[in-house]
Amino acid sequence: MVKLLWSGVVMVMLLSGCGWDGTPTRKNDFIPLTSIEIVADSPTIAVSRTIAKNTSTTLSVKGNFSGLYTSDVTDQVVWTSDTPAVAGFAVASVPNRVSGLIPGSTTLTATVGNVTATFNLTVSDATITEMTITPVNPTITKGSNMQFVVNGTFVDPATSDTTTQDLTFDASWLSSATEVATVGVTAANKGLAHAVATGTATISATFDGVTRSSLLTVTEPVLQSIAVTPANPSVLTLSSEPFKATGTYSDGSAVDLTSQVAWSSSNAGIATIASSGTASTLTQGNSTINATLDGVSGSTILKVTGGNLTGIVPSVAAITLVKGTVARISATGTFSNSTTRDITGVVAWSAANTAVTVTAPGGNLAWLNASAVTPTSVPTIITAKYGTFTATTTVTVTAPTLQSIAISQTSLDLTAGTSSRLTATGTFKDNNGTITTQDVTASADWTSSAATTASVGNAGLAKGRVSGATAGSGSATITATYGGKSASTAVTVRTRIIQSLTMSGPASAAAGNMVSFTATASYIDGTSKDVTEDATWTIDTPNVALLADSQNQPGQIVAVAPGSATFSASFGGMSKNATVIIQ
Amino acid sequence: MRRTIQMIIALFLPVLLCGQVNAQHSGPYVGAFIGGNALMKAKSSDDKGTFSLTFDPALQGNAVLGWDLPPGSSAGEGRIELEYSRRSNPLDKETFAEGSFAGGGNVTAESLLLNCYGVFHDKTLWAPYLGIGAGVVRIKASDLTVAGQPLSNDSDVVFAYQVGTGIDITLTDHLSLDLGYRFFGSTRPQFTEVNGRKFYMDYLSHSAVFGLRVGF
Numbered sequence: 036m037v038k039l040l041w042s043g044v045v046m047v048m049l050l051s052g053c054g055w056d057g058t059p060t061r062k063n064d065f066i067p068l069t070s071i072e073i074v075a076d077s078p079t080i081a082v083s084r085t086i087a088k089n090t091s092t093t094l095s096v097k098g099n100f101s102g103l104y105t106s107d108v109t110d111q112v113v114w115t116s117d118t119p120a121v122a123g124f125a126v127a128s129v130p131n132r133v134s135g136l137i138p139g140s141t142t143l144t145a146t147v148g149n150v151t152a153t154f155n156l157t158v159s160d161a162t163i164t165e166m167t168i169t170p171v172n173p174t175i176t177k178g179s180n181m182q183f184v185v186n187g188t189f190v191d192p193a194t195s196d197t198t199t200q201d202l203t204f205d206a207s208w209l210s211s212a213t214e215v216a217t218v219g220v221t222a223a224n225k226g227l228a229h230a231v232a233t234g235t236a237t238i239s240a241t242f243d244g245v246t247r248s249s250l251l252t253v254t255e256p257v258l259q260s261i262a263v264t265p266a267n268p269s270v271l272t273l274s275s276e277p278f279k280a281t282g283t284y285s286d287g288s289a290v291d292l293t294s295q296v297a298w299s300s301s302n303a304g305i306a307t308i309a310s311s312g313t314a315s316t317l318t319q320g321n322s323t324i325n326a327t328l329d330g331v332s333g334s335t336i337l338k339v340t341g342g343n344l345t346g347i348v349p350s351v352a353a354i355t356l357v358k359g360t361v362a363r364i365s366a367t368g369t370f371s372n373s374t375t376r377d378i379t380g381v382v383a384w385s386a387a388n389t390a391v392t393v394t395a396p397g398g399n400l401a402w403l404n405a406s407a408v409t410p411t412s413v414p415t416i417i418t419a420k421y422g423t424f425t426a427t428t429t430v431t432v433t434a435p436t437l438q439s440i441a442i443s444q445t446s447l448d449l450t451a452g453t454s455s456r457l458t459a460t461g462t463f464k465d466n467n468g469t470i471t472t473q474d475v476t477a478s479a480d481w482t483s484s485a486a487t488t489a490s491v492g493n494a495g496l497a498k499g500r501v502s503g504a505t506a507g508s509g510s511a512t513i514t515a516t517y518g519g520k521s522a523s524t525a526v527t528v529r530t531r532i533i534q535s536l537t538m539s540g541p542a543s544a545a546a547g548n549m550v551s552f553t554a555t556a557s558y559i560d561g562t563s564k565d566v567t568e569d570a571t572w573t574i575d576t577p578n579v580a581l582l583a584d585s586q587n588q589p590g591q592i593v594a595v596a597p598g599s600a601t602f603s604a605s606f607g608g609m610s611k612n613a614t615v616i617i618q
Numbered sequence: 619m620r621r622t623i624q625m626i627i628a629l630f631l632p633v634l635l636c637g638q639v640n641a642q643h644s645g646p647y648v649g650a651f652i653g654g655n656a657l658m659k660a661k662s663s664d665d666k667g668t669f670s671l672t673f674d675p676a677l678q679g680n681a682v683l684g685w686d687l688p689p690g691s692s693a694g695e696g697r698i699e700l701e702y703s704r705r706s707n708p709l710d711k712e713t714f715a716e717g718s719f720a721g722g723g724n725v726t727a728e729s730l731l732l733n734c735y736g737v738f739h740d741k742t743l744w745a746p747y748l749g750i751g752a753g754v755v756r757i758k759a760s761d762l763t764v765a766g767q768p769l770s771n772d773s774d775v776v777f778a779y780q781v782g783t784g785i786d787i788t789l790t791d792h793l794s795l796d797l798g799y800r801f802f803g804s805t806r807p808q809f810t811e812v813n814g815r816k817f818y819m820d821y822l823s824h825s826a827v828f829g830l831r832v833g834f
Contacts, residue, residue, distance in 0.1 A: 054659025054672075055820060061667030063714035065764040067813070103765055104716045 066100040071108060073145050073154035083155035087163070087189045089243065090205045091126075091134040096145050112145045119276045122156050128222045132204065135159075146539075151398040154445070161189035161198060168240055168247040177229050178286020183208075183218070183226040185240040185247060202242050210238035216251050230286075256284035259293065261333030263326050269578040269596035270306075270316050271341035271547060273368065273381045273421065278312045278325035280333060281502065292313070296326035305339050308544060317422075318343045319371075340596045342370030343545030347382060347419055347426035355471075356405035357463055358434045359518075360478040363496075364393070364403050366426060367458075374547030376593055377583065380420040382426075391415040398584040400496060405432040421525060435463035437518035440479065447501060447513075447526045449489060450558065453569050454502040457481075457491075457524055459515040475517045485511035489526040496587060500568075503528040511546040529560035533607040536566075543616040544594040549583050552590045552613065554604040570606040579617050642739060643792060643833040644688035647697070651680035651796065651825030657707040657725065664681075664817035670713045671762075671819065673725065678705035678825055682733075686833060689739070696736040701751065701780075703802075704728045705823065712764050722763035727821065729755035729802070731776045737786060744785045747798075751780040757807040757821055769819070774807035784827075792833040800825040 056115040061324050075084040076093045078231035086092055098108035109131050114124045126132045133143060135158035143154040165188040175181050180233045187202045203226045208222055210218045215234040219227040228238055230253040239248040244307040262281045270276045282292040298308045301323040308314040308324060316339040323357040325334045350365040368378035377399045384393035414431040443458040461475040481493040483501075488509035501513055508530050514523045533556050540552030554570040574580055579598035583591035594617040603612045655678040660671045684699025709721035735749030755778035760770040784798025802825060805820040 054822070055661035055670055056659075057661060057668065058672075059667065059669045059713050061664065061669045061670075061714055063716050063719065063764065064666075065714075065767045065769055066719070067767070100716075101765070103719065106716060377713050 057597065062106070063100070064253060064415075066103055067100050068108070068147060068150050069101050070099045071096045071112075071147055071150050071152045072099070073143065073152050075154070083157070085157040086122075086135045087161040087187075087198070087200060088135050088138055088158050090187075090200050090202060090592070091132050092145070092200075093129065094145070095131065096147065096152070098147060098150075108147050111147050113147075115144045115146070116156075117142045117144070119252050121158050124402070126222050132222075134205075159189070159191050159198075160193065161191040161196075162163060163187045163243050163245055164190050164197075164245050166202065166240070166242060166245045168238075168249045170249065172250045172252070172253040175228075176254050176306055177230050177233055178284065179256075180290070181228045181230070183228060183238055183240065183249060184224070185242070185491045187242060187245070190498060202240070206240040206242040209239045209241070210236050211239070214277055215253055227483075228447050256286040256288065258282050258329050258331045259285055259330055261296065261326050261328065263324060263333045263335040266335050267338065268335075269338045269340050269566045270314070271376075271593060272316050272339055272370070273314050273341075273344060273378055276306075276314045276316065276337065277483060278308070278314060278326070280312065280328075282328065282331070290558055292326070292328055296328045299325045299327070300337075301451070302324070321434075337592055338545075338596065341594075342372030342374055343375070344378075344424055345369050345371050347378070347421065348375075349417075349419055349426045350429045351403055351428055353429040353431070354403070355431045355433060356403065357437075357461070357473050358405055358432050360405055360461075360473060360475055361479065362403045362405075362474070364401050364417070364428060365399065366401075370547050372545065372547055374545050374594075376547060376549040378421065380584070382421045384419045385420070386430075387416040387418075388433055391417060393417055396495065398587045399456075400584075400587045403428075403430060405430065408432050408434045412490070413577075433465065435465040435469075437520055438462045438464050438470070439518050440475060440515060440520045440522045442513070442515055442522045442524045447524055449501060449503040449526055449528050450504045450556075450562070450564050451503045451507060451528055451530045453564050453566055454500050456502055456568075457499045457513060457515070459499060459517065459522065461517055461520070461597050476515075479515040479517040482514050482516070483526075484514070485501050485509060489513065489528050499525055506530065514594060531560055532560065533557070534559050536570075536604065536606055536609040536611045538602075538604050538611045538613045540613060541615070542613075544580070544592075544616055545618050546594045546596050549591055549593045552592070552602060552604070554590060554606060554611070556606055556609075565607045570604040573603045573605075574600055575603075576600040580615055642686075642689050643790075643794070644686045645834055646683075646685055647699075647831045647833040649680075649682040649684070649699075649796065649831035651679075651682070651703075651798075651827040651829030653678055653798075653800075653825050653829075655705040655707065655823055655825040657684070658659075658820070658822045658824070659823075660786065660820040662817050662819045663805055664811065664815045666815070667715070669715075670717075671721065671725075672710045672713070673707035674710045676705060676707045678703060678827070680704075680827060680829065682831070684733075684831075694751070696734065696747065699733050699754075701731045701733050701737075702729070703731070705802075707823075707827070709762055712769070719765040721726050721769075722766065723761040725762070725819075725821075726758045726760060727755050727778075727802075727804070727823075728758075729753060729780075729804075731778060731780055733780065733782065735782065739762070744787045746783070746785050748783045749781075751782065753778055755803065755821075757819075759807075759809045759819075768812040770809045770811050772809040774806045774809060776807050776821075778802065778804040780833055781813055786831075794831050794833075795828065797828045800827060 098110045116123045118141035121141040122135045138160040140157045157378045208218045216236040260283045280292045280296045293312045300308045303321040305322040306314045306316045346369040348367045365379040378591045379399040390409045392404045395401040409432045414429045417428040419426045440461045459479045476499045481491045483491045489511035535557045544550045579600040649824045656675045673687045680703040682699045682701045689708045706726035715810040731751035731753035733751035737747040739745045756775045757771035782800045782803045787795040803822045
C-alpha cells in the first residue's frame with residue numbers, strides 16, 4: 036500500500052508543470068537599433084510624398100533591430116525639417132504630424148539615438164475641388180461617440196494631377212447644437228462627436244472655404260449591462276433575500292431596474308424569486324439569480340445554507356389559558372445538518388376554531404389570544420406549517436375567577452439607562468375550588484407613577500419592561516392591573532458610572548444554528564447589570580452570520596455560512612467585540 | 619545506447635528480484651549522485667514587463683553527508699542529510715514581446731540543503747523514500763546574452779527548497795544504490811541587467827539522479 040502511494044506521488048511530481056506559459060510583455064531593448072524607415076500614413080507611402088498646401092499628414096517610423104525584428108519607434112523620434120518655411124512639425128501634441136505651409140520641397144529627418152532616416156515631402160499648390168464627410172447622417176445613443184472623417188479632392192494647377200487627402204485634422208469642426216452633440220476641435224479629438232442629449236445636431240467640417248455637413252441623431256441611451264446585488268450572498272434556508280438590479284447605460288448612467296427586470300432563479304427547488312426581486316430560499320445549494328431586460332442580463336449566485344427543514348417543534352405542546360389572556364408561542368425548526376433555529380416568523384399559523392386566534396406581528400414573535408372558552412374535550416388546535424411540515428399545539432381556554440395578581444419583584448433597584456422585566460402572575464379559582472396560576476404579564480395593564488424616572492412598557496413584548504431614565508435618580512411605583520386586581524412594585528433608579536462592558540457567548544457555531552450572547556455592564560460601585568436588551572448589537576459579515584431578530588431577540592445571531600464574523604455590543608458609550616467562527 | 623540499457627537491466631534485475639535481504643544500515647553515511655536536470659522555462663520580470671528564459675537540460679552532481687536513523691527510531695525510519703548540489707544550464711532562448719531570440723550563457727545553481735527523508739522499508743531489497751529539504755542556493759547568471767548582445771552577468775543567494783523521492787536498493791550492509799527524482803526550487807533571485815535594471819527570475823527544476831551511498 037505504501038509503495039502504491041509512493042508511486043502515485045512520483046507520478047504527480049513528474050507531471051507537475053513545465054514552466055511559465057504566460058505572454059511576455061517586455062520589449063527587447065537589448066538588441067541595437069540599426070536602421071529606421073519613415074512612412075507617411077493614410078495612405079501609407081514610404082520615401083516621399085506630396086501634400087497640398089495647408090494640409091498635413093502623420094508620419095510613422097519603423098525601426099529595424101539588427102535585422103532580427105522590426106518595431107514601431109515613432110514615439111522615440113526627434114523630427115526636423117530642412118526647410119521649415121515649406122513644411123514643419125508645428126503640432127506639439129502630435130509631434131509626428133507635418134504640415135505643408137507653402138508650395139515647395141523639403142527633406143524631413145527622423146532621428147532615434149544615433150540612427151537617422153529622411154523623407155522627401157513636396158507641398159503642392161493644389162486646390163480643393165471636392166470634399167466628403169462620413170458617416171452620412173448617423174444615429175448614435177446618448178453618451179456614445181462618433182468619429183467623423185472628411186476627405187478632400189485636390190487638383191494641382193501645374194500638372195492637373197488629382198489627389199485625395201484625409202482632411203479630418205486640417206478642417207475646422209462645428210456642431211450646430213452643442214447641447215445635443217459636441218465635436219472635437221483639438222489635435223487629439225478633431226471630428227470626434229460626443230452625444231450629450233437626445234435630439235439632432237448638424238456636424239460641419241470646413242476647409243479652405245468648403246463646408247460639408249452630416250446630421251447626427253442622438254437617441255436614448257442603450258442598456259449595456261445589469262449588475263445584481265448583493266453579489267454572491269449566503270442566505271439561510273427558509274429566508275428571504277431582496278436583490279437589486281442596477282442597469283448601466285451607454286451614457287454611463289446607472290439606473291435602479293429592480294422593478295423592471297424579469298427575475299428568475301436557475302433552481303426553483305433551492306430558491307424562488309418574486310417579480311419584486313425578493314428570493315425565498317427553500318433548500319441548501321446554489322442557484323443563479325438572473326435579472327433580464329431588453330436582452331441584457333445580469334446574474335449572481337445565491338448560496339443557500341443552514342440545512343433543509345426536517346421538522347417543526349412548537350414551544351409548548353399543550354397549554355391552558357384563561358379567557359381574555361394572551362401568551363407567547365414560538366416554533367423551532369430542525370434541519371438536516373443537525374441544527375435548530377427559531378422559525379416563528381416563517382411558519383404559517385392557523386387555529387382550528389375562533390376560540391383561540393394567533394397573531395404574528397413580525398419577526399420571531401407570535402401570540403395566542405384566548406377569546407372564548409373551549410369545551411374540555413375539544414381544545415383548539417393551533418397549527419404551525421411550512422411546506423409539508425406541520426406542528427400543533429393544543430390550547431384549552433377556561434374561565435376561572437381571578438383572585439389576585441402579584442408582581443415577580445416587590446422592589447427593583449434599577450441603574451439609569453438600563454431596563455428590567457417584571458412579571459405579573461394571576462391567581463385563579465374555578466367553580467370546583469381549584470386554584471391555578473397564569474402569567475398575565477402580556478395581558479395586564481402596566482403604569483408608572485413617575486414615567487420620567489422609570490417608564491414601563493405596556494404593549495406587546497415590552498409589557499412589564501421597566502426602563503430607568505438615562506440620567507438622574509429617583510423612585511417610581513410600577514403597577515400592573517388585570518381583571519380589576521392590581522399589584523405594585525417600588526422602583527428605585529440610581530445613576531451609576533459604567534466601568535466596563537463584557538460580552539459572553541460561544542466562540543463558534545454551526546451554520547444554521549442560532550446562538551445567544553450576553554452583554555454585562557460593570558459599574559464603578561462594584562455592581563453589574565445584564566444589559567443584553569439595552570445594548571445595540573451589530574455584526575459585520577451578514578454572509579457569515581446575521582442578527583436573529585434585532586427587535587425581539589437582542590444578542591442572538593444565526594450562523595449562515597463558514598467563516599469569521601465580528602459581533603459587537605454597544606452600551607453606555609462603550610463597545611465590545613467578539614469573533615465568532617462559523618463552521 | 620540500447621546496449622547500455624540492456625547492460626543496466628542485466629546488472630540490476632537480479633539484484634532487485636533475487637538478492638538476499640541485508641541488514642538495514644544505521645549511522646553515518648556519505649554519498650555521491652549524478653543525474654540529468656531540466657530547468658523549467660522561467661518567468662522573468664523587471665520594471666518594463668515580463669519575458670521568459672528557456673534553458674537546455676544539463677548534468678548535475680550532488681554530494682551528501684548524512685545519518686541513517688536506526689530501525690524503530692522514535693523519529694521514524696529514514697535519514698537526515700546535508701546535501702551539496704550543482705547544476706548549470708545553458709540559456710537556450712529568451713522570449714520578449716517581439717518574439718524569441720537565441721540565448722547564450724549559463725545559469726548555475728549551487729545549493730546547500732538539509733534534507734529529511736522517510737524510507738518505507740519492508741522485506742524486499744528496495745525501499746521507496748520521500749522527503750523534503752530546505753537551505754540556500756547561490757544562483758549565478760553567467761554571461762547571459764540575447765542574440766549575442768549582453769543581458770546580465772550577476773549572482774544572488776536565495777532560499778531554496780526541494781522535494782525528493784526515489785528508491786533505495788540495498789547492495790550490501792553498507793552500500794546502497796539510490797535512484798531518485800528531485801524537484802528543486804527557490805525564491806526568485808534578482809539579477810542586474812546590462813542596462814542597470816534589476817530583474818527577477820523563477821528557478822524551478824526537475825532532476826533524475828542516481829548514486830551510491832556508503833554507510834559506516
